[in-house]
Amino acid sequence: MxxxxxxxxxxxxxxxxxxxxxxxxxxxxKVPPTSIPIRFKSVSxxxxxxxxxxxxxxxxxxxxxxxxxxxxxxxxxxxxxGMRRAVLARAGHSTVAFAMDLRSHGASVGALxxxxxxxxxxxxxxxxxxxxxxxxxxxxxxxxxVSRITRDLIEAGxxxxxxxxxxxxxxxxxxxxxxxxxxxxxxxxxxxxxxxxRRVSIVDLAGRRRAEAALPLALPRQYPRLLDDVATAVRxxxxxxxIARPRILGLAVATAGAVDQDSGRVxxxxxxxxxxxxxxxxxSDRFRxxxxxxxxxxxxxxxxAHRAMRDSGxxxxxxxxxxxxxxxxxxxxxxxxxxVRTGGxxxxxxxxxxxxxxxxxxCGARGCLMTEAAGYGILRRLSGLAVDAPRxxxxxxxxxxxxDAVARAQAREDSTVATMAAAGDLLGERLFDIASVLAPRRIxxxxxLSGAPSFVAGMEQGLSRAHARVGTEPPPxxxxxxDYLQATELLAIEEFALRRPLAFATETAA
Numbered sequence: 001m002x003x004x005x006x007x008x009x010x011x012x013x014x015x016x017x018x019x020x021x022x023x024x025x026x027x028x029x030k031v032p033p034t035s036i037p038i039r040f041k042s043v044s045x046x047x048x049x050x051x052x053x054x055x056x057x058x059x060x061x062x063x064x065x066x067x068x069x070x071x072x073x074x075x076x077x078x079x080x081x082g083m084r085r086a087v088l089a090r091a092g093h094s095t096v097a098f099a100m101d102l103r104s105h106g107a108s109v110g111a112l113x114x115x116x117x118x119x120x121x122x123x124x125x126x127x128x129x130x131x132x133x134x135x136x137x138x139x140x141x142x143x144x145x146v147s148r149i150t151r152d153l154i155e156a157g158x159x160x161x162x163x164x165x166x167x168x169x170x171x172x173x174x175x176x177x178x179x180x181x182x183x184x185x186x187x188x189x190x191x192x193x194x195x196x197x198r199r200v201s202i203v204d205l206a207g208r209r210r211a212e213a214a215l216p217l218a219l220p221r222q223y224p225r226l227l228d229d230v231a232t233a234v235r236x237x238x239x240x241x242x243i244a245r246p247r248i249l250g251l252a253v254a255t256a257g258a259v260d261q262d263s264g265r266v267x268x269x270x271x272x273x274x275x276x277x278x279x280x281x282x283x284s285d286r287f288r289x290x291x292x293x294x295x296x297x298x299x300x301x302x303x304x305a306h307r308a309m310r311d312s313g314x315x316x317x318x319x320x321x322x323x324x325x326x327x328x329x330x331x332x333x334x335x336x337x338x339x340v341r342t343g344g345x346x347x348x349x350x351x352x353x354x355x356x357x358x359x360x361x362x363c364g365a366r367g368c369l370m371t372e373a374a375g376y377g378i379l380r381r382l383s384g385l386a387v388d389a390p391r392x393x394x395x396x397x398x399x400x401x402x403x404d405a406v407a408r409a410q411a412r413e414d415s416t417v418a419t420m421a422a423a424g425d426l427l428g429e430r431l432f433d434i435a436s437v438l439a440p441r442r443i444x445x446x447x448x449l450s451g452a453p454s455f456v457a458g459m460e461q462g463l464s465r466a467h468a469r470v471g472t473e474p475p476p477x478x479x480x481x482x483d484y485l486q487a488t489e490l491l492a493i494e495e496f497a498l499r500r501p502l503a504f505a506t507e508t509a510a
Contacts, residue, residue: 128180157185188492189251203489250496297332298339303487305337324447373427409452421458428462446480
């Protein structure tokens with residue numbers, strides 16, 4: 001059996017029986033709308049379809065007007081129970097072969113196992129203490145399947161059993177043993193590379209930060225030096241935590257700007273030293289582990305989707321607008337809990353012109369949104385700079401100044417509270433313009449300024465006023481308590497434990 005070729009429509013791996021075939025061969029079997037390479041076996045002329053689960057049998061063939069003596073399935077719709085008619089393509093009419101769709105969204109039997117294993121592991125990470133029966137009921141797999149998967153995860157050291165608890169009314173199965181991710185089973189490297197947060201950490205599978213280190217305060221001017229600083233910090237953390245290198249599953253890098261996901265290249269970043277570079281690839285080469293680079297907005301969105309599953313057990317259905325505000329601001333879009341990756345620069349919204357705005361932006365223009373409603377403009381006003389003062393560059397911005405302003409807002413210092421509230425109000429009003437086409441079900445706010453209560457209150461006021469003009473209710477504003485580094489840690493867990501856990505589990509168990 002060979003893996004399928006992905007294409008539009010339903011795809012899957014198919015177990016195929018044909019009657020009769022003269023030799024084993026590989027051919028292209030078309031199951032509309034998917035073309036799938038499948039290996040066929042010789043079978044006896046006495047061949048009969050094998051029984052299905054619960055005593056079902058393969059569906060009877062239907063005759064077509066074409067001259068094929070074995071029957072044709074041209075135009076035959078999919079059968080019930082996940083059965084599909086597979087045909088040997090021959091001018092639109094072909095001999096019947098029977099196929100069972102093993103996975104509606106998968107690529108192979110191995111991919112199906114990966115998918116199911118990730119479903120189980122995701123549920124265990126999101127809801128520690130769940131039993132096998134609860135997990136099976138939640139994700140739609142059988143108790144037996146969940147038991148097999150959890151056995152593999154336990155043998156691999158990724159999951160541990162806890163205490164046994166009584167089953168509730170109507171619960172299936174005998175064992176009600178609580179399951180939890182094993183923090184010693186796997187770990188990940190997280191690297192936050194932004195103007196306001198440049199740190200490195202080691203996080204384990206349970207989401208516990210084992211160690212962290214700050215990178216030098218001075219903004220790096222040479223890319224090799226930046227890589228050396230990160231590599232030195234990672235080696236120091238690995239030495240402190242004493243985590244075995246094979247247990248480090250991957251490395252995630254997050255930065256503000258634009259990322260080419262295919263190549264891992266940073267197309268644009270507030271840290272100009274990263275532009276045109278591939279930090280995840282270069283760091284992966286140094287440590288011999290897989291790597292990924294992502295924008296801060298998408299990283300935040302994935303982290304919030306993780307939090308939503310942990311808190312409510314559900315997914316973030318529909319469109320979401322993700323806003324992160326530090327010195328500048330970025331806007332990105334999530335759909336059903338997954339980022340919409342366009343390759344564009346998430347910071348572009350920070351340069352939307354504001355009517356009457358006069359502040360000089362880092363881009364050289366006047367009146368950009370970030371000069372009026374983000375940390376860059378807030379700090380300039382709090383420091384008493386004139387509106388027509390020369391622009392500042394990214395390398396002149398100090399993270400400690402932004403943290404101090406947020407702390408003063410939390411302490412209710414009058415001038416800071418008023419400045420923060422005005423900036424938030426303007427941003428909330430402008431978000432109506434930005435989000436009107438998307439019609440998001442929720443707006444998620446992250447970044448350092450999400451910690452300033454007056455800024456958040458101003459955003460809510462501006463959103464409400466803008467929507468009131470057209471008689472609509474604003475989408476709920478969800479304020480993130482996740483910082484840049486923690487979001488990057490959750491990105492690493494998502495990418496390297498939940499999207500590709502089976503290979504590690506298999507290797508470890510072996």
